[in-house]
Amino acid sequence: MDIAVTAKLVRGWVEEAGQLLRESLSNTSIVVEEKSHPSDLVTEMDRFIEAFYVEKIRKEFPTHQIIGEEGSYGEVDNMDGYVWIIDPIDGTLNYVKQKRNFCSMIALYKDGVGIFSFINDVINEDIYYAIKGKGAYCNDKQLENVTTYPLGKGLVALNTKMVMLKPTLSKKIIQEALGVRLIGSAGLEMVQVITNRVSAYVTTPLNFWDVAPGIMIASELGLKCSRTDNSPIKMLEKNPIVIANENTHQDIINIMKKTSNIDV
Amino acid sequence: MDIAVTAKLVRGWVEEAGQLLRESLSNTSIVVEEKSHPSDLVTEMDRFIEAFYVEKIRKEFPTHQIIGEEGSYGEVDNMDGYVWIIDPIDGTLNYVKQKRNFCSMIALYKDGVGIFSFINDVINEDIYYAIKGKGAYCNDKQLENVTTYPLGKGLVALNTKMVMLKPTLSKKIIQEALGVRLIGSAGLEMVQVITNRVSAYVTTPLNFWDVAPGIMIASELGLKCSRTDNSPIKMLEKNPIVIANENTHQDIINIMKKTSNIDV
Numbered sequence A, B: 001m002d003i004a005v006t007a008k009l010v011r012g013w014v015e016e017a018g019q020l021l022r023e024s025l026s027n028t029s030i031v032v033e034e035k036s037h038p039s040d041l042v043t044e045m046d047r048f049i050e051a052f053y054v055e056k057i058r059k060e061f062p063t064h065q066i067i068g069e070e071g072s073y074g075e076v077d078n079m080d081g082y083v084w085i086i087d088p089i090d091g092t093l094n095y096v097k098q099k100r101n102f103c104s105m106i107a108l109y110k111d112g113v114g115i116f117s118f119i120n121d122v123i124n125e126d127i128y129y130a131i132k133g134k135g136a137y138c139n140d141k142q143l144e145n146v147t148t149y150p151l152g153k154g155l156v157a158l159n160t161k162m163v164m165l166k167p168t169l170s171k172k173i174i175q176e177a178l179g180v181r182l183i184g185s186a187g188l189e190m191v192q193v194i195t196n197r198v199s200a201y202v203t204t205p206l207n208f209w210d211v212a213p214g215i216m217i218a219s220e221l222g223l224k225c226s227r228t229d230n231s232p233i234k235m236l237e238k239n240p241i242v243i244a245n246e247n248t249h250q251d252i253i254n255i256m257k258k259t260s261n262i263d264v
Helices: A003-024 A044-060 A092-097 A160-165 A167-176 A186-194 A208-220 A246-258 B003-024 B044-060 B092-097 B160-165 B167-176 B186-194 B208-220 B246-258
Strands: A032-034 A041-043 A065-068 A082-090 A103-110 A113-121 A126-131 A135-138 A155-158 A179-181 A200-202 A224-227 A241-244 B032-034 B041-043 B065-068 B082-090 B103-110 B113-121 B126-131 B135-138 B155-158 B179-181 B200-202 B224-227 B241-244
Touching (some): A003 A103, A003 A113, A003 A126, A041 A044, A041 A092, A044 A065, A065 A208, A082 A092, A082 A186, A092 B155, A103 A208, A113 A186, A135 A208, A155 A160, A155 B092, A160 A167, A160 B167, A160 B179, A167 A179, A167 A246, A167 B160, A167 B167, A179 B160, A186 A208, A200 A246, A208 A241, A224 A246, B003 B044, B003 B103, B003 B113, B003 B126, B041 B044, B041 B092, B044 B082, B082 B092, B082 B208, B113 B186, B113 B208, B126 B208, B135 B208, B155 B160, B155 B186, B167 B179, B167 B246, B186 B200, B200 B246, B208 B224, B208 B241, B224 B246, B241 B246
Parallel strands (some): A065 A082, A155 A179, A155 A200, B065 B082, B155 B179
Antiparallel strands (some): A032 A041, A082 A103, A103 A113, A113 A126, A126 A135, A200 A241, A224 A241, B082 B103, B103 B113, B113 B126, B126 B135, B200 B241, B224 B241
16 A cells, blocks of 8 residues: 555545535534433434545455444454544534534554544644654644643643543642643544643543544654553553653653542 | 724724734744743733723723723722723633634723623634624624523533632532533633533633623623622622523522532
8 A cells, every 4th residue: 555645545535524524514403312421422424424434445445444433334353454443523512512623533553553644623624644654744734743841831631521530630630730621522632732732631531533543643743642551552442541742741640640549 | 982883993903903913923932921820821912912902992082991901001990981891812821822712802891881892712713792782793693692401401611720629519510511611711711602612601710801701792692690609790800600591500500509618
């Protein structure tokens, strides 16, 4: 596979999916269903965009494995060979309630290593992407490597469940930082870290498709990504993550170590 | 004073200030100072934009009182007659660290009642405003009155200090809602409520200039604004606020009453 050629092809898919998502916002009759919980939603557009990507992949790369958030595409239990990871709408609750602050993500991994990855900030029409060894970009502008600085010099992003389930730990992190920000889309929170608008994103366990695209881009920029106990991200599993510049990452891991018995 | 004519004049100032703020983001040498705390910042642009507004007001309306966040324009100790309220950059920390997610606000009150108010979402180039009795708008599009629905049907916005200083109360509110969102700009959080992207904004005590512009617009749309003990907003004072649709407001006040001794 020629990676550059494939990435260019996929960028076209991403642009088309983004356009479909923007157009869908003027449709007042989008069907919304609850999954596990009233805040865990799926819409017909989640399924439609995933099917859009799956059809393209199946046609071009019939032997590749596919993992999709809404996926009925067979159980993927390994990262052998080429594996596509799709989150058609990340932040579906925002898509439904805010009509903004959501993204659409697709990444390609090979034997567990990220090859390229796209996060489309749909409403702002900003496509963030990285190709392994070729740097990370927003649209056609190369992103700078994020500098390293301590937790106290930046803002941090958390997920709702972190604030809810780990209030003491959250407080300890926030009080050492300049403040907390919370968008409600793992992909967009990671975009904030990648662009250095927040210094870190710290979470309770997130699904693999929520984090795999962002981790690929973050790694390309020299950011540190690990589980909250500082162990490596586990492929295909749920991961509680810390993604941050190196210095801030270390500061957060130190807080985690000191407070590991809090909020249990 | 012809309110419509004055509002049109002020809209011109708001557009000009917005343009100056957007241009300032490409200036890499903006001087930043800490005020009370490392997260409480003021930049030369806060002072410049406030002075820009003050000069315009002084020239057109020399007898009016002015309250500005960075103000050295005399101590205003009453809301008699016409009082201008200016927050040149609301979310200065975001302006510095993110170059987005901040707004610029100006409102005119007469004898304690809001006459008109502007919140400029500078980066998105969206100007939200209301004129008393004439409705609320985003740019030239009239905003719909927000419908009323229970806390459990929407997202809520909090401020950083709420999460930090009232973790138990925050948790009780968040767990009844669909989730929490946190931008870090009181003006933009109130825009989220005004546009029904979140159902409520709940805070620790905020300065009067942080909330007066948003409250004027929210009131015009039938939203409920009070202190967290359900008493009226106190003019010129710091206010811990709940701004929400009526049903959600009541749900939050009920939680507040039940948990008033928590987090003290």
